[in-house]
Amino acid sequence: MRAFSWTVLMIFIGTFSLFGQECSITLTGKVFDHATHEPMEYAAIGIVETSSGVMTDSAGSFIIHGICPGSYHIGVEHLGCDPVRVFLKINRDTSITIYIDHHGELLREITVSGTQSERDETNTQNVFTSAHLKNQAGQNLADITEQIAGVYSLRNGSGISKPVIHGMFGNRVAVINNGMRQAGQQWGSDHAPEIDPASAGSIRVIKGSDAIEYGSQAMGGAVIVDAGTIPKDPHPHGFVGYAFESNGQGHTAFANLSKSGTYIDWKWTGSFRKEGDHQAPGYLLTNTGVNQTGTSIQLNFHPKESIHHELFYSLFHTNLGIFAGSHISNLTDLESAIHREVPFQISENFSYRIQAPRQKVTHHLLTYAGKKFFSPDKSLEWSYGVQSNHRQEYDIRRGELSTTPALDLQLWSHQAQVKLQNQLRSFKYEAGMQAGWIDNVNDYETGILPLIPDYTKGSGAVFLQTKVPFKNGIFEFGGRYDLQKIKVWAISQSLPREILIRNHTYHDMALAIGVLVKEKEFGETRLHNVLIRRSPEVNELYSNGLHQGIAGIEEGNWSLKPEISNKSILTQSVRIDNILFAEASVYSHLIGQYIYLQPEDELRLTIRGAFPVYQYKQEDAWLRGIDFLFISDFSHRIELRTAISFIRGTTIKNQAPLSFVPPVKWSSRFSWTIKDSNRFTGTRLSLEASYTGKQKHWNQEEELLAPPEDYFLLAPKFETAVRTGSDFLHIGIIADNLLNVRYRDYLNRLRYFADEQGRSVRVTIRYEF
Amino acid sequence: MKAFSFNYIVVFVVVIFFSSCDKDPVIPNEEELITTFLYVLTPAGGGTPVIMNFNDPDGDGGLAPMISGGVLQSNMSYTGLINLTNTSVNPWVDITEEVREEATDHQFFFIPENVNLQVTYDDTDTNANPIGIATTLITTNPSEGQLKIILRHLPNKTAAGVNTGNIQNAGGETDIEVIFPVRIQ
Secondary structure (H helix, E strand, O other): OOOOOOOEEEEEEEEEEEEOOOOOEEEEEEEEEOOOOOEOOOOEEEEOOOOEEEEOOOOOEEEEEEEOOEEEEEEEEOOOOOOEEEEEEEOEEEEEEEEEOOOHHHOOOOOOOOOOOOOOOOOOEEEEOHHHHHOOOOOOHHHHHOOOOOEEEEEEOOOEEEEEEOOEOHHHEEEEEOOEEOOOOOOOOOOOOOOOHHHOOEEEEEOOOOHHHHOHHHHOEEEEEEOOOOOOOOOOEEEEEEEEEOOOOEEEEEEEEEEEOOOEEEEEEEEEEEEOOEEEOOEEEOOOOEEEEEEEEEEEEEEEOOEEEEEEEEEEEEEEEOOHHHOOOOHHHHHHHHOOOOOOOOOOOOOOOOOOOEEEEEEEEEEEEEEEEEEOOEEEEEEEEEEEEEEEEEOOOOHHHHHOOOEEEEEEEEEEEEEEEEEEOOEEEEEEEEEEEEEEEEOHHHOOOOOOOEEEEEEEEEEEEEEEEEOOEEEEEEEEEEEEEEEEEEEOOOOOOOEEEEEEEEEEEEEEEEEEEEEOOOEEEEEEEEEEEEOOOHHHHHOEEEEHHHOEEEEOOOOOOOEEEEEEEEEEEEEEOOOEEEEEEEEEEEEEEEEEEEEOOOOEEEOOEEEOEEEEEEEEEEEEEEEEEEEEEOOOOEEEEEEEEEEEEEEOOOOOEOOOOOOOEEEEEEEEEEOOOOOEEEEEEEEEEEEEOOOOOOOOOOOOOOOOOOEEEEEEEEEEEEEEOOEEEEEEEEEEOOOOOOOOOOOEHHHHOOOOOOOEEEEEEEEEO | OOOOOHHHOOOOOOOOOOHHHOOOOOOOOOOOOOOEEEEEEEEOOOOOOEEEEEEOOOOOOOOOOEEEOEEEOOOOEEEEEEEEEEOOOOOOEEHHHHHHHOHHHEEEEEEEEOOOEEEEEOOEOOOOOEOOOEEEEEEOOOEEEEEEEEEEEOOOOOOOOHHHOOOOOOOOEEEEEEEEEEEEO
C-alpha cells in the first residue's frame, strides 16, 4: 500500500479588523493534523513569491511579518509528505488555519471549503485524495481501492478488476461517478467500472452502506469518485507526468491543468495508457495488453457567492485483450486447461497487439449540478446527468464473424436529483428526490442471442437524512423509498423465436441509523446499521446464455424476490498522542433471500459439449468479518502501518460457504523518511509486505477448482520531490512482486489458467507547477 | 432561526415518456450456430451408408438435442464425411464449407471409447496438416461403446501428436464436441 500524502483540507480565512500598513501585514496561522486534530510541529510555511518562510512551533502556530498587500502562494511542507500550496489574497492582517492530512487512511471526509456540508460521520469511509492519486498513474480504479483494509478486487486477468467491499461486488456495490451512479454493465466479473482514476480528484470508499443517498445498490458499500475541487488560484497550475511499468512495457502519460477566476474556474485532465502482454514468472500472458484513454473537463461557474454551477464531462475509452489461454469452450476444455503447467495459446514473443477475445468500451458522462445557499446552513442542490456506455466484446469466431462483436450493448442512462439541506438549531437534515431512466439496447448484428435482453428501467426515489449532535457525539437517522419499473424484451429459448415482453414493478427501501461518540483523549466509537430491501437487477432476472469465461451457462430467474439485507458495523478507534493509532471494524451482514448463482445438478448437452448450468437462486446468507488497522509513528521518521482483514460468508440453512468470499489478508508497510534538504523534500523509503491466505471455506459443489495456495509478496518503494525553483519534480519507483513469486489469486478468474503477473517495476515522474 | 419554509421547495418534475419507449427489438440471425452434425460413413466398395446424427435446431437452450449413433460391421473400412449445417437461418447454411475455407484454423479429432475402431485423416490444409472433414474409419472386433468427435478452432496443429489425431496438446477452443453411441457387430 502506498503512502498517503497530505492535503490541505480546510482553510478558514479569518480577517482582523485593522487594516495593515503597506508592507507591514502579519500572517498568522496554525497547522493541524486533520485526523487527530493535533497541532503539527515543524511544518514549513513559506511565501513562494517572497521566499520568506518559517517553521511552526510546538503548538502548530506560525507568524510571518512584513508582508506587502497582494496575492501569494503559501507553500506548506511537512516531513515526508507531498508539499502543498494554497493561494491567498492578503490585504490586511490575516489569520489562517490549515488542516493537513497526515494519516489519510483515517479520514472520513475531505472538505476544501468550510461551506460544504459534512457527510454522514457515523459511516466508515476511506478517502484517497488527489495528492495520493497522482502517484497511482497507470493503475485501475480497483487496484487503488484495494489498498484499503476490507476491500479486495475481483479480477479477470490483469486488465479487468472491480472493487469487492466486505465480500460484496457488482450489483451490491454502487460506484458513484461525480454524483451519478455509474451506469455500465455491472454484471459479470469480467466488466470493470468504466472510470479513469486520472480524472478523479478524490476516491472514497464507504464500507458501511450509503444506501440512503445512493439507493439499494449501495447495500455492500460504495466507491465514490469525484473530480474534486479546483484550487482557488488565479494562475494556471497543474502537472504533467509519465509512468513506465516494466511488466507489460506499459507507458502512461497524464496531465492536469486548472485555473480559477472571479466567476469561472476550470480544470482539465487527460491520460493515455498503453500496455502490452504481461509476464508471469516463466511465460508471457499473451494478449493481455490495454489501450486506454481518458479525459475530463470541469467548469465551475459562481456568479454570486451564494450560487455555484458545475458542468463536468468525462470520456473513457478502453480496448483490452483477454488472456488467450483463458479462452476455452466447454467443461472438458476447462479441465484440461486447469491441469496444465504452462497455459495453452501463449506466444514466445512480447507484443502490444490486442486480438480477440477482447473488449472495447466507450463511456461518456455529462453532468450539471447547481447549488444555492440561502444561509450558511441552508442550501438547495439540483443536478442532472446523462451517460452513454457502449460495450463491445469480440470473441474468436468463424469466418468473417470474427470482426463482429459477440456482445454489443448500448446503455443510456439519465439521472436527476434535487436535495435540500437545512439546519434547525443543531438538528441538521437533508431531503431529496431522485429520478432515473435507463435504456439498454442490443445490436442484433452480433448474430448471437443476447446475454442480457433489451430493457428499460424507470425509477423514482425520495430520501431524508437527519443528524442530531449531542454532548460528545452525533446521532444519524435516514430513510429512503424507491420505485422501480422494469420492462424487458426477452427472446424465447424455443422455436420459433419470439419476443416476450415482461413488466416488473419493485418497491425498494432503506433505513439507516448511526451513532458516533468521540472520546476526547482516547478515540472514537461508531455504530452504523442499515436495513435495505434490494430488488433483483435485469441480469439476475433475465441473463441467458453461455459465459465463455466460466464455461457455464448462466440463467436468470424472473421470479426472484427482493433481497432484505441488514448490515451492522461497529468501529472503534484508539489513538495515543501522535504515536499510535488503531482502528477495528466488526461487521455483520445478514441477507435474506440472497441472490446468487447456483449450479444445477445436471449438465446441459450442446453441440459444443456439456456445460454446467448456473441459475440465479435465493437463500438466506450471512457475511461477517473484521478489519483491523494499526499505525505507529515511532518517530517523525519511522512509521509502521498494518492492516488485516478477515471475512466469512455462509448460507444460514446449511452453513455452506459462499463463493467469491475473500480469504484472510494481512499487509504491513514500514517506511522511513529521510530529512528534507534544500533540493529534496518528502524523500521516503518504504517496504510493503503482504500475505494473502488460502480460502479454506469453499463450496465443493459450486466451484470447479479448489482455491489456490496462500502467497506472500514484497514491494519496496522510493519516492522523492526535487525542488526546481518554486515547482517540484516528483519521482517514484516501486517494485511490485519483488521476488517474482509464482502465485494465483482466488478472486481472479485467471487462476484456472495461469499464474499472476511476476515482478513489475514502475517508475513515475511528475512535474508539478 | 426561521422555521423551514416550503417556499424554497422547488417543484421537481422529470417527465419520463414511458409510453414512447416501446421497443421493437430484432431477433438476431444466429449465423454462427451449428444445429446439425452428420457423420456419414459409406462402406468401402459401396452399400447403404451409416449416418450418425446430432440435431439441436434451437441451439443451446430450449429443447435437448437428438442424438443417433450407428451400427457398424466388424473388420470393415468406411469412408467418412462430416456435414455441418445451420438450419436456424433461412436459407440453411453449409457450415462445412466455412470450416474448409478456414482449414488451417480447424481440425476434427476422433476419439473412440470402448469400441474397436480407428479413424485416419484423408484431407489436408494448405500447410499439409490434417482437417478431418474426410476420413477413413476402420473397425476390428465386435464391441460396443462410443465415438467422441471434437472440432477445435485455432488448435496448435504443429504440437506433438496433433497431426496424427491426438488431441492432448492441441489446445484451441472447442466448436463442436459430440458423442455418438456406436456398436460394432
